[in-house]
Amino acid sequence: MGDNRRDFLKKGALLGLAGIAKGLVGENKINQLESISANLEEKDKFTLLPLPYSYNALEPYIDAQTMEIHYSKHHQGYVNNLNKIVSTNIDYLSSDEIKCTHVDKFTSPAVRNNLGGHFNHTLFWTLLKPNPKGEANLPTGKIAEAIKKEFKSFDDFKKDFSEKAGKIFGSGWCWLVVQDGKLKIITTPNQDNPLMKVQQENEDLFAPQKKPILALDIWEHAYYLKHQNKRADYIANWWNIVNWEMVEKLFNSK
Ligand SMILES: [Fe+2]
Numbered sequence: 001m002g003d004n005r006r007d008f009l010k011k012g013a014l015l016g017l018a019g020i021a022k023g024l025v026g027e028n029k030i031n032q033l034e035s036i037s038a039n040l041e042e043k044d045k046f047t048l049l050p051l052p053y054s055y056n057a058l059e060p061y062i063d064a065q066t067m068e069i070h071y072s073k074h075h076q077g078y079v080n081n082l083n084k085i086v087s088t089n090i091d092y093l094s095s096d097e098i099k100c101t102h103v104d105k106f107t108s109p110a111v112r113n114n115l116g117g118h119f120n121h122t123l124f125w126t127l128l129k130p131n132p133k134g135e136a137n138l139p140t141g142k143i144a145e146a147i148k149k150e151f152k153s154f155d156d157f158k159k160d161f162s163e164k165a166g167k168i169f170g171s172g173w174c175w176l177v178v179q180d181g182k183l184k185i186i187t188t189p190n191q192d193n194p195l196m197k198v199q200q201e202n203e204d205l206f207a208p209q210k211k212p213i214l215a216l217d218i219w220e221h222a223y224y225l226k227h228q229n230k231r232a233d234y235i236a237n238w239w240n241i242v243n244w245e246m247v248e249k250l251f252n253s254k
Pocket residue numbers: 070074121217219221222
């Protein structure tokens with residue numbers, strides 16, 4: 001791999017987290033998110049950041065029990081697994097970097113699955129916000145303009161995204177990404193994400209890199225307690241708590 005290609009991948013690996021760090025209000029939060037980027041760089045420990053809201057803050061759209069289990073059991077589990085991998089395979093891992101863009105280098109699926117699980121959930125939490133009064137929740141600014149340009153209208157985008165998320169077979173994620181300056185909706189299986197240089201549906205392995213700016217967790221653990229098998233209801237509820245300010249900040253980030 002040439003130096004330019006390697007540098008490009010390195011830069012891209014932290015793109016999402018760096019974008020999150022820029023977008024958060026409050027120095028403590030920024031420091032926390034910068035530290036997770038540093039942890040990914042140092043590959044010696046991974047940290048579960050505090051949620052930016054309480055477990056019940058997203059009700060009635062996502063219930064408190066689901067949030068508590070999702071965050072403290074599932075996400076914590078990915079973090080614990082990563083730290084275990086690092087502590088027990090240090091020689092194997094010391095020759096490379098544990099980053100989303102590098103998961104194809106690890107023969108063990110555990111790195112890909114747990115790093116994806118950690119990265120995806122870290123991003124997912126920041127892309128949610130409370131909406132206790134049930135106010136209309138629509139994008140504004142440049143992201144709103146870009147959505148209108150690419151998908152004709154917000155309603156068309158919402159319909160397209162919801163349909164793609166609804167059709168994911170089994171567990172996975174639905175994303176809005178920026179690729180070559182254009183918005184695109186993609187899905188990934190399991191804990192894969194758009195930064196990973198792995199085969200993705202209908203995608204050239206070496207297609208221009210995709211920057212994730214919106215993420216929806218389609219694992220049943222994200223909704224089964226409240227919505228049981230009704231994934232469409234979970235998706236419809238989720239639109240009410242999308243943190244469009246964060247999406248806008250990620251969209252505008254380099
Ligand atoms: Fe999840």
